[in-house]
Amino acid sequence: MGHKLSGEFSSTTILLLMLQRVIAAGLGARGRMLGVVIAAALAGGAPGLEHYSGVAEGQGVQTGGEATGAGHQRGVDLYKEQKYREAVAALEQAAAGEDVGSAAYQESALLIGQSYFMLLEAPKAIPWLEKAPEGNERNWMLGYAYLQTGRAEEAEGAFARLFGLEAGSAAGHMLAAQMMLKREYETQALVELKKAAALDAKMPELHFLMGEIAIYRGELEEGVAEMRAELGINPNFSMAWYRLGDAYAREEKWEAAIPNLQRAVWLNPDYSGPYIVLGKCYFHQQNWANAEGILRRALAIDPRNYSATYLLGQTLMGEGKKEEGRAVLDKLKGLREER
Numbered sequence: 001m002g003h004k005l006s007g008e009f010s011s012t013t014i015l016l017l018m019l020q021r022v023i024a025a026g027l028g029a030r031g032r033m034l035g036v037v038i039a040a041a042l043a044g045g046a047p048g049l050e051h052y053s054g055v056a057e058g059q060g061v062q063t064g065g066e067a068t069g070a071g072h073q074r075g076v077d078l079y080k081e082q083k084y085r086e087a088v089a090a091l092e093q094a095a096a097g098e099d100v101g102s103a104a105y106q107e108s109a110l111l112i113g114q115s116y117f118m119l120l121e122a123p124k125a126i127p128w129l130e131k132a133p134e135g136n137e138r139n140w141m142l143g144y145a146y147l148q149t150g151r152a153e154e155a156e157g158a159f160a161r162l163f164g165l166e167a168g169s170a171a172g173h174m175l176a177a178q179m180m181l182k183r184e185y186e187t188q189a190l191v192e193l194k195k196a197a198a199l200d201a202k203m204p205e206l207h208f209l210m211g212e213i214a215i216y217r218g219e220l221e222e223g224v225a226e227m228r229a230e231l232g233i234n235p236n237f238s239m240a241w242y243r244l245g246d247a248y249a250r251e252e253k254w255e256a257a258i259p260n261l262q263r264a265v266w267l268n269p270d271y272s273g274p275y276i277v278l279g280k281c282y283f284h285q286q287n288w289a290n291a292e293g294i295l296r297r298a299l300a301i302d303p304r305n306y307s308a309t310y311l312l313g314q315t316l317m318g319e320g321k322k323e324e325g326r327a328v329l330d331k332l333k334g335l336r337e338e339r
Contacts, residue, residue: 170199238267
């Protein structure tokens with residue numbers, strides 16, 4: 001949805017996020033869940049074990065017998081090895097003999113729910129996750145499992161708990177919408193944002209997110225209106241100035257776009273996005289000197305950006321710097337292969 005990736009992400013995590021988007025584009029709703037699972041599995045291994053894997057070994061398993069305890073431990077070990085199908089079989093058998101109130105049963109419920117989630121079987125994951133103790137991993141998976149099964153209202157509650165917010169509150173609805181947007185559930189996110197607006201229309205970033213959805217859908221006039229509403233509440237928000245300028249640029253309203261993009265740059269000079277769109281505006285105005293300067297600044301921040309490289313090469317050609325322009329454009333082949 002156009003947000004900048006934080007500099008704290010590792011290159012591996014960024015590749016995983018890109019992989020999620022590729023899978024989601026090809027497989028629809030099931031692809032979105034597969035993207036979630038791949039990131040969880042590859043970025044962090046089997047989730048949840050840092051909090052729960054010591055229950056059986058360190059605390060002692062209060063079960064109906066040695067066979068149940070051994071089965072529980074076998075299930076935990078299989079989960080650690082990411083053998084989720086085998087883990088489910090062992091843990092479900094163990095859970096049948098465990099006291100529902102015991103630590104062992106709670107661990108079984110969590111790991112069974114997480115295993116089904118990792119196996120893309122959200123309907124089977126939900127009842128087990130609902131039995132598991134409160135925790136971030138549990139609420140994160142439960143929220144997306146609810147979304148996967150069309151239970152958006154319950155997803156809102158899970159995401160609200162994830163952030164320590166009251167379900168049904170303006171903040172709860174907005175945070176749920178943000179989580180939905182991260183997996184491209186725009187329709188469900190917009191419902192949550194409208195609920196939040198009905199409770200508190202002046203919440204910072206609320207109109208920004210609504211504007212993001214509108215721009216993403218090509219509803220540019222609505223996107224402009226929402227960004228202006230956001231800036232009326234939060235004029236220090238550089239991303240809102242950027243997306244306002246971007247919306248105008250998409251309509252080829254270069255003069256209207258430029259001052260808003262300049263404001264975005266002045267508020268946040270370390271993000272390449274507004275520089276690239278600003279350079280594009282100057283390029284279309286044939287303001288070659290400004291376009292070159294701005295695009296060089298964009299590439300100083302993001303040296304391998306394909307759009308900025310292409311625009312700079314074309315700008316240099318327009319200035320009559322043919323040899324330098326061709327040298328810049330020659331770099332596109334390598335960048336294209338990286339995409």
